[in-house]
Amino acid sequence: MRxxxxxxxxxxxxxxxxxxxxxxxxxxxxAGVSARQIAMEAGVTQGLxxxxxxxxxxxxxxxxxxxxxxxxxxxxTAVDSALPEPKARLEAxxxxxxxxxxxxxxxxxxxxxxxxxxxxxxxxxASQKGEYTAYVVTVEKLITDYAEAEGCAIASPRLAAxxxxxxxxxxxxxxxxxxEAFQPEEGIRxxxxxxxGLRLGAFA
Amino acid sequence: MRxxxxxxxxxxxxxxxxxxxxxxxxxxxxAGVSARQIAMEAGVTQGLxxxxxxxxxxxxxxxxxxxxxxxxxxxxTAVDSALPEPKARLEAxxxxxxxxxxxxxxxxxxxxxxxxxxxxxxxxxASQKGEYTAYVVTVEKLITDYAEAEGCAIASPRLAAxxxxxxxxxxxxxxxxxxEAFQPEEGIRxxxxxxxGLRLGAFA
DNA sequence: AGAGAAATTATACGATCATATAATTTCTCT
DNA sequence: AGAGAAATTATATGATCGTATAATTTCTCT
Numbered sequence: 110m111r112x113x114x115x116x117x118x119x120x121x122x123x124x125x126x127x128x129x130x131x132x133x134x135x136x137x138x139x140a141g142v143s144a145r146q147i148a149m150e151a152g153v154t155q156g157l158x159x160x161x162x163x164x165x166x167x168x169x170x171x172x173x174x175x176x177x178x179x180x181x182x183x184x185x186t187a188v189d190s191a192l193p194e195p196k197a198r199l200e201a202x203x204x205x206x207x208x209x210x211x212x213x214x215x216x217x218x219x220x221x222x223x224x225x226x227x228x229x230x231x232x233x234x235a236s237q238k239g240e241y242t243a244y245v246v247t248v249e250k251l252i253t254d255y256a257e258a259e260g261c262a263i264a265s266p267r268l269a270a271x272x273x274x275x276x277x278x279x280x281x282x283x284x285x286x287x288x289e290a291f292q293p294e295e296g297i298r299x300x301x302x303x304x305x306g307l308r309l310g311a312f313a
Numbered sequence: 314m315r316x317x318x319x320x321x322x323x324x325x326x327x328x329x330x331x332x333x334x335x336x337x338x339x340x341x342x343x344a345g346v347s348a349r350q351i352a353m354e355a356g357v358t359q360g361l362x363x364x365x366x367x368x369x370x371x372x373x374x375x376x377x378x379x380x381x382x383x384x385x386x387x388x389x390t391a392v393d394s395a396l397p398e399p400k401a402r403l404e405a406x407x408x409x410x411x412x413x414x415x416x417x418x419x420x421x422x423x424x425x426x427x428x429x430x431x432x433x434x435x436x437x438x439a440s441q442k443g444e445y446t447a448y449v450v451t452v453e454k455l456i457t458d459y460a461e462a463e464g465c466a467i468a469s470p471r472l473a474a475x476x477x478x479x480x481x482x483x484x485x486x487x488x489x490x491x492x493e494a495f496q497p498e499e500g501i502r503x504x505x506x507x508x509x510g511l512r513l514g515a516f517a
Numbered sequence: 518a519g520a521g522a523a524a525t526t527a528t529a530c531g532a533t534c535a536t537a538t539a540a541t542t543t544c545t546c547t
Numbered sequence: 548a549g550a551g552a553a554a555t556t557a558t559a560t561g562a563t564c565g566t567a568t569a570a571t572t573t574c575t576c577t
Contacts (some may be wrong), residue, residue: 116524116573138433139343144565154526159566161524214432221429227490228422229342238491245494271495272480272503275487279479282486286431287442290449291475299476306510320543320554348535358556363536365554 114153123161126151127172134172134222135215142169142222170232173223177240180211185247195254202251203300206277207293217285245270252307262313269312276303318357327365330355331376338376338426339419346373346426374436377427381444384415389451399458406455407504410481411497421489449474456511466517473516480507 117125129151133141141147144165148155162168184205191201206212226233249270256263263269280296291299306312321329333355337345345351348369352359366372388409395405410416430437453474460467467473484500510516 114525114572119524122524138429143563145563155566156527156568157525165565218429218432221425221432224486224490225342225422225425225429228418228425234491238493241487241491241494268495268499268503268506271487271499272484272506275483275503276476276480277483278486279481279483280476282428282482283445283475283479286428287438287445289442290445291472295472295475299472299479302472302476302515303507303510306507306513306515309510309513309515311506311510311513311515318542318555323554326554347533349533359535360537360557361555369535 119161122153122157123168123171124175126153126158126161126168127175130168130172131176131219134219138218139222139225166226166230166232169223169226170230170236173226173233174236174240176219177236180216181240181244181247183210188251195251195258199251199255199304200301202248203277203304204297206281206300207296212281212284212293212296214285214288217281245274248274255304256307259308261308261310263307264312269307272312273303273307276300323365326357326361327372327375328379330357330362330365330372331379334372334376335380335423338423342422343426343429370430370434370436373427373430374434374440377430377437378440378444380423381440384420385444385448385451387414392455399455399462403455403459403508404505406452407481407508408501410485410504411500416485416488416497416500418489418492421485449478452478459508460511463512465512465514467511468516473511476516477507480504 126147130142130147133143133146133150135141137146142165144155144158147165147168148158151157158165158168162171184202187205187208188198188201191197210216223233223237227237228234245267249266252263252269252273253266256266277300280299283290284293284296330351334346334351337347337350337354339345341350346369348359348362351369351372352362355361362369362372366375388406391409391412392402392405395401414420427437427441431441432438449471453470456467456473456477457470460470481504484503487494488497488500
């Protein structure tokens with residue numbers, strides 16, 4: 110006897126499959142990017158991936174977009190619930206970037222897989238360009254608001270935002286690869302020191 | 314008729330295989346980590362990998378150690394051929410980190426594969442800990458020399474070195490993933506702005 | 518109720534994977 | 548020169564890979 114199955118709306122199924130893919134990637138890294146494994150994790154058969162995504166790379170790209178949007182939302186929701194002063198918002202950004210929800214080896218593990226794909230897949234690269242731009246623009250706004258409130262000059266807010274983003278990503282990477290390297294609180298301290306450099310005019 | 318083969322010293326063969334592995338990883342990313350592909354690239358048969366390394370992960374770890382040492386050597390050789398003043402040395406470090414030899418998509422592609430393995434393999438993680446520590450210690454020396462020469466206070470040279478390293482790695486990552494994001498010269502500018510923040514007392 | 522569309526399963530195919538084992542070749546040493 | 552050790556090849560095995568195709572089930576709509 111054949112087992113029955115539930116029929117679901119395409120958007121729901123696509124989300125379920127993407128979430129299953131993320132769990133597989135967390136568990137096995139690059140080796141987790143496998144149509145068979147993902148389908149089993151989602152409790153469906155492999156054919157469903159072909160049906161909804163065509164090729165598996167499209168499924169992974171969808172998971173990337175979902176996760177990318179989710180992470181920026183998470184940190185910005187926290188920023189928006191902080192005090193409205195620009196300094197408080199910028200510091201909330203730092204503190205939340207180092208919160209356990211994001212400063213997490215499993216999360217980085219997923220991103221490392223994405224990075225590898227971005228370098229070799231035009232489809233993934235296209236997604237990344239959009240996500241990165243959105244991220245930097247958001248950071249730039251936080252920085253210019255802060256600079257205006259503190260009355261400090263910034264020659265290129267864009268470069269400051271790129272640098273600050275790079276610092277946060279680099280700390281995330283370094284800590285996840287080797288959590289013994291420094292404490293999360295030390296990461297927050299480094300981020301705030303960077304802000305202090307900005308205030309002192311390092312980017313003027 | 315069987316093709317003849319040359320017999321080589323184990324160290325030579327191990328190096329050849331590691332170099333072939335790096336070329337395969339550059340070409341195909343994670344998919345390049347394959348005993349068959351690497352053996353073919355090196356012009357030998359797969360059995361040789363088993364013979365010299367046992368399992369393929371050990372070969373990749375060997376390639377990681379080789380490349381890691383080589384990159385630090387490359388940049389420090391350039392630093393040592395700069396003017397002896399601490400400021401010139403630190404700036405030479407920045408400028409050389411953004412030179413085409415290191416600021417390169419192919420190079421990052423190899424590292425992304427390594428990062429993925431570090432997160433899932435104790436063997437690779439052990440190598441990474443050592444390489445990272447060596448890197449940060451080197452950077453810390455450059456920074457403390459600079460701080461002494463400029464007469465600026467640094468509360469924790471270790472944290473400053475971790476932050477500076479993270480900034481450079483983050484810029485490397487961001488640019489390689491999306492070379493349109495900023496120009497290499499802009500990366501140098503960001504690095505030097507960080508140094509200026511240090512001088513102004515952001516880390517005091 | 519029942520027909521048609523779409524979601525889902527079932528199955529098959531050829532390629533590639535890592536690794537083990539045994540046969541063979543090369544080189545060194547005496 | 549020739550024997551032995553080690554490097555290397557040759558070959559086999561079973562697992563997993565992505566994807567295509569056809570059969571089947573579910574659900575909606577009239």
